[in-house]
Amino acid sequence: MTNSTPVVLDKLSIQQRKTILEILKITGRGHIGSAFSLLEIVRILYDDVLSFNAKEPQWPDRDRFILSKGHGCLGLYLQLVRQGYFAEKELYKTSEQGAMLGGHPEYGRVPGVEASTGSLGHGLPIAVGIALAAKIDQKKYRTFVLVGDGECNEGSIWESALAASKHRLNNLTVIVDYNKFQCYGATADICNLEPLADKWRSFGFAVEEVNGHDIASIRSSFNRLPYSSDKPNVIIAHTVKGFGISELESNPAWHHKSRVPADEIQRLIRILESEHA
Amino acid sequence: MRKTCLNEVYKLAQQDERVVFIGSDIGQGTLDNFKTEYPERFFMEGVSEAHLIGMMTGLAMCGKIPYMNTIATFITRRCYEQVLLDAGLHNQPIRIIGSGGGCVYAPLGPTHLAVEDIAIMRAIPNMTIFAPSDAEEMKKLMPATLDYDRPIYIRLAKGGDTVISRSSDSFEIGEPIYYKQGSDILFIGTGITSNIALEAAAILDEAGISAGVLHLHTLKPINQASLLETMSQYKAIVTLEEHSIIGGLGAIISEIIAENISIQPMKLAKLALPDQFQEEYGSQNTTMDAAGISVANAVAQAKIIMSNG
Numbered sequence: 001m002t003n004s005t006p007v008v009l010d011k012l013s014i015q016q017r018k019t020i021l022e023i024l025k026i027t028g029r030g031h032i033g034s035a036f037s038l039l040e041i042v043r044i045l046y047d048d049v050l051s052f053n054a055k056e057p058q059w060p061d062r063d064r065f066i067l068s069k070g071h072g073c074l075g076l077y078l079q080l081v082r083q084g085y086f087a088e089k090e091l092y093k094t095s096e097q098g099a100m101l102g103g104h105p106e107y108g109r110v111p112g113v114e115a116s117t118g119s120l121g122h123g124l125p126i127a128v129g130i131a132l133a134a135k136i137d138q139k140k141y142r143t144f145v146l147v148g149d150g151e152c153n154e155g156s157i158w159e160s161a162l163a164a165s166k167h168r169l170n171n172l173t174v175i176v177d178y179n180k181f182q183c184y185g186a187t188a189d190i191c192n193l194e195p196l197a198d199k200w201r202s203f204g205f206a207v208e209e210v211n212g213h214d215i216a217s218i219r220s221s222f223n224r225l226p227y228s229s230d231k232p233n234v235i236i237a238h239t240v241k242g243f244g245i246s247e248l249e250s251n252p253a254w255h256h257k258s259r260v261p262a263d264e265i266q267r268l269i270r271i272l273e274s275e276h277a
Numbered sequence: 278m279r280k281t282c283l284n285e286v287y288k289l290a291q292q293d294e295r296v297v298f299i300g301s302d303i304g305q306g307t308l309d310n311f312k313t314e315y316p317e318r319f320f321m322e323g324v325s326e327a328h329l330i331g332m333m334t335g336l337a338m339c340g341k342i343p344y345m346n347t348i349a350t351f352i353t354r355r356c357y358e359q360v361l362l363d364a365g366l367h368n369q370p371i372r373i374i375g376s377g378g379g380c381v382y383a384p385l386g387p388t389h390l391a392v393e394d395i396a397i398m399r400a401i402p403n404m405t406i407f408a409p410s411d412a413e414e415m416k417k418l419m420p421a422t423l424d425y426d427r428p429i430y431i432r433l434a435k436g437g438d439t440v441i442s443r444s445s446d447s448f449e450i451g452e453p454i455y456y457k458q459g460s461d462i463l464f465i466g467t468g469i470t471s472n473i474a475l476e477a478a479a480i481l482d483e484a485g486i487s488a489g490v491l492h493l494h495t496l497k498p499i500n501q502a503s504l505l506e507t508m509s510q511y512k513a514i515v516t517l518e519e520h521s522i523i524g525g526l527g528a529i530i531s532e533i534i535a536e537n538i539s540i541q542p543m544k545l546a547k548l549a550l551p552d553q554f555q556e557e558y559g560s561q562n563t564t565m566d567a568a569g570i571s572v573a574n575a576v577a578q579a580k581i582i583m584s585n586g
Contacts, residue, residue, distance in 0.1 A: 107367050114338075116366050119358060125328045126363060129335020136297070136317055137339070156359070159328035166322075 007213040009244055013040060014276050017244045018269055019091070020074050025265040027094045029103065029258035033242035033251065035075040037179040038146060040213045041237055042067070045144060046079040049222045054084040057111045061141050064130050066115045068123020069148035069177060070104040071256070076113075077101055085112035121154030123147065124174060128160045131172040131232075142225075146175045150182030153191045158203065164232040165204025173225055173233040174205070177212065179241035183255050197236055205234040212237030245272050279346075279376055279433045281412040285419035286344045286374075287311045290318060293423060295340055299333060301326055301347040303376075326351050330359035330371070337369035342423065348382070349375025349391035349432060357397060364428040365401040371428050378408065378432035379468065379519030380550075383564040387555040391432075396524025398430045399497050405450065406496040408432040408468035411440040414494060417448035425450065434469045435561055441472045441492075451498045455507055459489030462579050463511040467493045467526050470517035470548075470570065477575035484576075486583055496526065505537055513544040513582045515575060519565060522549040544585075546578040 009017075016039050024030050042065075046052075050063040067076045074094070081088045086100065093099040100110060104118030115126045127145035134141055147157060164172050178196065180187050187193055197207050206227035210217045218237070227233050241255070242248030245268055287310055290296040297318040298311055312319040322329055326347065333343040345352065352373050353360065364371045375391060382389035398406050405427055409415045411434075422429055446454050456471065457478055464474035471492035478488035491507050493499065508514065514534075518526040527547030534543045550568045557567070565571060569578075 116362065119362055121327070122331055122359065122363060125331020125359070126335040126338070128328070129332035129337075130339055131335075132332065133336050133339030133341055136341070156325075156327040156331065159323075159325035160331070163322060163325065163328060163332065 007211060009213070009276050010215065012043070013244070014272060016043070016075075016078050017272055019078060021265050021269050021272070023074060023091050023094060024257065024260060025262050026092045027096070028260070029095065029256070030074050031071040031256045032074075033181070033248060033254040034069065034072040034148070036243050036245075036248065037239045037241045038069075038072045038177045038212070039075045039078075040215055041146060041175055041177065041218060041239075042075050042079050044215060044218045044222060046083050048219055050144070051141070052083070052112075054112065057085065061139060063141050064114045064127070064143045066117065066123040066127050066143070066145045067105055068117050068127070068145050069120065069151050070117030070123075072146075072148070072177070073103070073105045076105060080110070080112040083112070086110070120148065120151040121156035124157055124160040127172060128164050128167075128169065131164070131169040132167055134171055135167065135169065142171050142173065144173045144175065146177055148182070149176060149178045149180065149187050149193060150190075152176065152193055152196070161200070161203040161205065168230040169232045170226040170228055170230060173235065175235045175237055177239050178236050179239040179250070181241040181250055181252055181255070183252065185252050200234045200236070204231055206231040207234050207236065209236045209238065212239035213243055244276070246275060247271070278409070278412045278415055278436050278438055280436065281415045282374055282419060282431065282433060283308055283346060285416060289419065289423055290315055293342070294318070295342045296423075297336060297341050297343045299329055299343055299345040301329060301351065303347055307346075326356040327359050330356045330373075331363045333371040334363040334367055334369045337371050338367070342370055342372070344372040344374060346374040346376060348389060349378045349394050350389055353391065353394040353397060353430070360398070360428070361401045365403050368403045368427060370426055372422055372431065373429065374431045374433060376433050378434060380561040380564040381435045383555065383559050383561050386558060390555050392519070392550050393521045393524065394430070394432060395496055395518075395520050395526070396528070399524060399529075403427050404497060405429045406432070407494055408496060409434075409494050410469060410471045410492055411438045411442055413440050414442040414448065417442070417446075418494065421448055421450055432468060438469050439472045441475055448494070451495045451500045453500065453504055453507065454492045454494065455489070456492055457488070457490040459487040460510070461487045461583060462513045462515060463489045463491060463508065464515050464517060464575065465491045465493065465526065465530055466517045467496060468519055470519055473570070473572050473575060474517050476572045477579065480572065480576050481579055484580070486579060488579060493526065496529065499529070501533065504533065505540060508533070508543070509540050512542070513579075515546045515548060515578050515582070517548045517570060517575060519570060520549055521552060522547060523552055525549060544582050546582055548575060548578065
């Protein structure tokens with residue numbers, strides 16, 4: 001399962017990308033390429049996988065999802081709005097003085113956000129603790145954590161991988177948003193992760209690989225969880241940074257953008273619509 | 278002190294099933310009783326401090342009260358961002374117990390010397406810092422940690438430390454203990470340096486200088502009103518700490534003096550380690566002596582201050 005698998009974005013995926021561009025138009029900044037990379041993954045998680053109650057965000061038996069690559073938060077915020085955690089108008093105030101939402105997700109400030117992330121390598125250790133608590137308490141809730149491929153440069157990811165394996169946390173699922181690009185350029189050039197699936201296997205994980213923009217495939221991978229009775233799970237989601245607008249795709253310039261003129265945003269929205277007409 | 282502290286963790290675990298213990302890779306046999314009786318709450322997890330602070334935060338988010346112990350340097354500066362962001366920003370009740378605070382590991386060199394731990398822990402919002410004077414004070418401190426809803430750093434001394442705490446003293450987080458009242462000069466200590474202060478004060482008494490001794494078992498938060506009330510009874514203070522001159526007890530007292538005109542003018546001498554890496558091996562005592570964190574130098578500094586009118 002690789003990037004070459006053709007994917008046709010459905011209406012919701014197109015609409016969510018359009019909304020992110022509209023947010024960028026108003027707020028002036030955001031990690032657009034990163035958000036476009038993980039949209040389908042987080043959408044399926046909230047639509048079809050996670051057990052939660054938006055009216056009771058602290059429900060003790062809820063499944064937990066941590067966006068460890070916190071810079072992709074626009075993709076998460078959209079799902080939280082759709083699920084009823086907070087009002088859509090909050091999206092358009094992101095990072096304003098006094099706003100609830102910021103450029104990275106914050107625990108305790110944003111309903112539905114399970115951990116404050118932004119500095120890389122923090123979400124997985126916290127997720128391991130949550131999953132371990134479930135084991136101690138013999139609870140059924142599951143823990144999901146989405147990490148970036150650039151984030152896999154961090155040593156703490158691999159420290160946690162060792163621990164998750166030791167404790168046989170089959171209630172933990174790591175999703176790697178493997179878009180092959182980090183801030184400066186290609187992961188292969190900066191800090192090569194390959195063979196990534198073998199690395200996770202050697203750390204004691206049960207591994208699946210999936211096209212991270214193919215709704216049916218992602219759903220199917222989640223539905224097969226847990227992959228093993230005694231191993232933590234990892235889904236390596238092959239994605240495309242900036243997916244959905246060809247000139248943004250795999251283009252490090254769009255990892256984070258600020259001060260993009262409104263007419264430029266409008267042009268991108270037109271391209272998005274025309275490329276998926 | 279470490280033995281007492283960990284035994285108290287065991288006792289807390291007996292009374293409260295939320296208590297879990299986490300070690301990185303500490304001495305064989307540590308808390309064997311805990312491990313035997315509560316194996317599902319005992320974790321020896323390997324040399325992975327960054328991960329462990331995050332894991333503890335996750336456990337705490339789910340209602341656990343994790344106590345972790347390893348060498349102080351490795352759970353303060355090694356994983357500082359995890360302590361700041363995971364424990365501090367999320368404001369979760371994890372308990373970090375640092376062995377060998379100060380100069381305890383002087384024989385092992387600068388990699389193991391925890392002499393800036395207070396400075397860096399202090400800069401973390403929500404963090405609470407304890408540096409008890411002895412094992413008896415530790416016994417009072419530990420029960421107070423159980424239901425305290427914020428992250429805590431506990432700085433352990435070497436062990437076998439002279440007991441100066443009195444059975445009559447209660448333990449309240451942030452509340453200084455006024456061990457000895459004086460009138461000329463006030464020694465303020467933390468951890469084992471409060472004992473040095475008491476010995477120095479006794480010598481000064483014989484020399485006709487009346488020295489008071491105030492002990493800060495909590496370096497953050499501090500009941501500043503209480504501290505100011507005691508400080509206002511004096512015109513000169515000597516701080517004693519087993520810590521860098523930057524950011525520790527002396528700095529805290531300097532800031533308080535500077536910010537409170539009611540206690541000015543106030544003379545201040547700070548006995549602390551210089552702003553440099555350890556240059557010589559030795560014992561805890563010889564290292565402190567060389568830096569002037571000693572009874573003799575405390576007496577000398579007090580006399581200098583008093584003779585300068």
